[in-house]
Ligand SMILES: NC(=O)C1=CN([C@@H]2O[C@H](COP(=O)(O)OP(=O)(O)OC[C@H]3O[C@@H](n4cnc5c(N)ncnc54)[C@H](O)[C@@H]3O)[C@@H](O)[C@H]2O)C=CC1
Ligand SMILES: C[N+](C)(C)CCCC(=O)O
């Protein structure tokens with residue numbers, strides 16, 4: 056087992072390049088979901104701190120050392136952060152696991168992804184220098200013009216607990232690459248690694264105020280950020296109801312938002328697959344990785360009737376093989392869910408499914424061998440119909456529900472039978488069929504013969520109730536840029552729209 060005695064640093068808010076005690080001096084306990092113990096605390100920002108942070112961010116933009124940087128200069132900062140993340144990888148990964156319950160293997164992989172994301176946006180920041188000013192030919196003798204891409208300004212980044220540092224970095228890295236000044240508000244359920252990012256920024260000498268980190272409760276710290284008149288954009292990842300509140304607050308000021316809001320994504324498995332085990336493993340990974348707390352989790356298995364019983368049989372064998380333990384234990388593949396609230400919520404979804412007439416084929420309870428911690432067995436639910444809660448609502452836990460189909464048309468209808476539209480997966484060796492599904496799926500992310508692999512280069516986001524806007528790729532950078540057209544009258548002749556008074 057990894058060292059669980061990694062000390063939890065006691066931090067303050069990171070504002071204007073310094074650690075600063077919250078104005079109201081409040082703190083929130085940190086709970087380790089594997090032990091239910093309080094292992095430290097984080098500062099709790101309120102509206103007063105949001106004001107100070109917004110001011111620090113505005114100053115950063117007004118100062119040459121941040122506001123006048125080239126993309127190449129910002130790329131140096133981003134690469135320095137990436138290098139520090141890798142240098143501190145083992146401590147950061149342990150802290151992430153202690154805070155969120157994520158397996159140590161996954162936390163370590165997240166830290167690699169965090170560093171990779173900073174490096175990717177460092178490249179894009181450099182490329183921005185040559186694409187900052189785009190000439191546009193007007194075919195006009197009287198006008199010349201160009202289009203500028205500039206930083207949008209001060210941006211608020213409100214992020215969830217399921218990938219505490221990684222989800223923050225998906226927004227922080229492009230915001231800094233674009234030249235914005237950012238205020239990050241991570242989730243109160245898992246903020247440790249985001250505060251450590253503050254220490255990294257201090258160590259590498261990121262200009263003060265370019266990134267500010269305000270931990271605290273959603274309504275108390277996130278709310279004032281979303282409604283702040285001097286915050287130019289909010290980028291949010293989290294639940295639908297909170298996304299809707301943020302959009303409502305932002306709408307009062309016509310502040311742009313981008314929202315990434317979970318889903319109930321389908322995985323469709325056809326009987327033409329060559330290898331049941333390969334398909335079974337992807338299906339499992341799609342719902343049990345990170346204990347199912349993934350917005351893009353493929354939580355609805357739609358399997359062709361002809362192979363359903365053989366496939367479920369295989370799924371069960373693989374599921375029974377999943378090691379459930381303290382996330383710091385060697386080879387742990389399923390840790391606890393993040394909090395007591397999430398634990399209750401997941402178990403309630405399971406009991407509601409039972410009372411609505413579904414069958415708990417496997418799991419559904421807390422594992423017998425773990426007396427403490429917010430553990431839930433990997434759970435597979437069958438005899439599901441489309442009016443049940445378990446078919447319709449996002450569980451955000453290790454719970455897969457299963458339906459069978461006969462025809463391709465039926466499979467498409469079931470796949471799209473959801474208010475969400477984040478991701479969708481199809482498993483088939485028929486290339487044409489996979490193309491038909493790619494077109495038919497109503498979502499932003501399509502996986503063919505896999506589920507969940509994610510790349511920095513590719514746009515991440517959904518449609519329908521899964522939100523709008525895209526993180527990652529060039530789209531993630533665009534969302535932090537303002538597009539400015541510059542038009543110049545170059546003719547020596549008068550405009551001659553009005554009658555000239557000198558001709559009276
Ligand atoms: N799509 C996704 O990636 C995620 C989905 N969820 C789903 O949401 C459920 C609730 O989890 P929560 O942690 O409560 O998610 P949440 O959506 O409430 O929290 C996400 C972020 O929003 C902040 N926030 C909360 N209320 C706010 C407000 N009024 N104004 C501004 N910011 C606010 C939170 O502090 C956190 O930083 C989960 O059970 C899960 O089903 C949760 C986290 C991530
Ligand atoms: C694809 N993965 C698992 C790396 C990240 C999913 C991000 C999310 O839950 O929003």
Ligand code: NA
Pocket residue numbers: 085086087088153154155244245393
């Ligand atoms: Na925690």
